[in-house]
Amino acid sequence: MGKEECKTMLDALNKVTACYRHLVSALGSTSDSQNLREEMKKTRRKAQELAAANQTKLTALLKDKSISNDERAEYERLWVLFTSSMEILEVDMRRSLEIGQDFPLKVPTRHFIQTGMTGSTVTVAARAMSMQNLKYEADASIDTADLKDLEAEIAQLDQMMEEMEMKVQVAPWAVEAKLEAGAELKSTASVGNSSVGVISICDEEPKDGEESDAGVMRIFAGIIFTVVLLIAGILGYLVVSL
Known part of the structure; x- marks a missing residue:
């Protein structure tokens, strides 16, 4: 009391x-x-x-x-x-x-x-x-x-x-x-650790399956970029000819 x-x-x-x-x-x-x-x-x-x-x-x-x-x-x-x-x-x-x-x-x-x-x-x-x-x-x-x-x-x-x-x-x-x-400080450190954890996850190396998928995506993107360049070139030629 x-x-x-x-x-x-x-x-x-x-x-x-x-x-x-x-x-x-x-x-x-x-x-x-x-x-x-x-x-x-x-x-x-x-x-x-x-x-x-x-x-x-x-x-x-x-x-x-x-x-x-x-x-x-x-x-x-x-x-x-x-x-x-x-x-x-x-x-x-x-x-x-x-x-x-x-x-x-x-x-x-x-x-x-x-x-x-x-x-x-x-x-x-x-x-x-x-x-x-x-x-x-x-x-x-x-x-x-x-x-x-x-x-x-x-x-x-x-x-x-x-x-x-x-x-x-x-x-x-x-x-x-x-x-x-x-x-x-401990509460601040816990927040910092969570941030470090996010960074470490981003920095992890991809697995074999992930590497193959990334390679396919890069090839597909290259093909699309090439097609776009070809179309732009054809359109430019037609404009000059006309």
């Missing part, structure tokens, strides 16, 4: 992190709005809640001395996936901070980037987060307050990642993959 619960929680974190990245891609574009900024705030905080839950669960399981080696290897693999998701979330949060500083909402004239994105990006994210038709009232200080909150949340995320490394020391390069080493 612990492993399945961890997988479910990690899957939820990955989905929310992907949702947040989708929202960040609309910052500074023609789809940017106060609703988008509010959705981003709710999404990243949901991601941080899931990250804290994942950290607590995985830390407890990895510190358990009674689990088997196979279970520990699986939890370490999930830990590596979890830390990768955390790193992606941090990158996107820093990116949203930079773009938010360059493209504030409450200015007399706003210059947006024409990204080609049209329509309601918030609707897509809200559907992914099971949120419906959220509306927000305008706040003159939304830019300043949100950016300050974002800076504080990035600092908290950095602290969480440091604590993770201190509590559980799992080297990513020491975690074994579930697939066999070189599985992708």
Whole structure:
């Protein structure tokens, strides 16, 4: 149950992190709005809640001395996936901070980037987060307050990642993959072998019966070619005579 619960929680974190990245891609574009900024705030905080839950669960399981080696290897693999998701979330949060500083909402004239994105990006994210038709009232200080909150949340995320490394020391390069080493190469090699097999079949020497049939076909083709030349010569002579 612990492993399945961890997988479910990690899957939820990955989905929310992907949702947040989708929202960040609309910052500074023609789809940017106060609703988008509010959705981003709710999404990243949901991601941080899931990250804290994942950290607590995985830390407890990895510190358990009674689990088997196979279970520990699986939890370490999930830990590596979890830390990768955390790193992606941090990158996107820093990116949203930079773009938010360059493209504030409450200015007399706003210059947006024409990204080609049209329509309601918030609707897509809200559907992914099971949120419906959220509306927000305008706040003159939304830019300043949100950016300050974002800076504080990035600092908290950095602290969480440091604590993770201190509590559980799992080297990513020491975690074994579930697939066999070189599985992708083997699949590629199988395709290559099939191609080689086709080539080898084409290069095989013909048998005695096949040689005689090929000889007959060559003689027949030569006769047809000779007849065609004779007919062409006769027609050419008649044209010249007339």
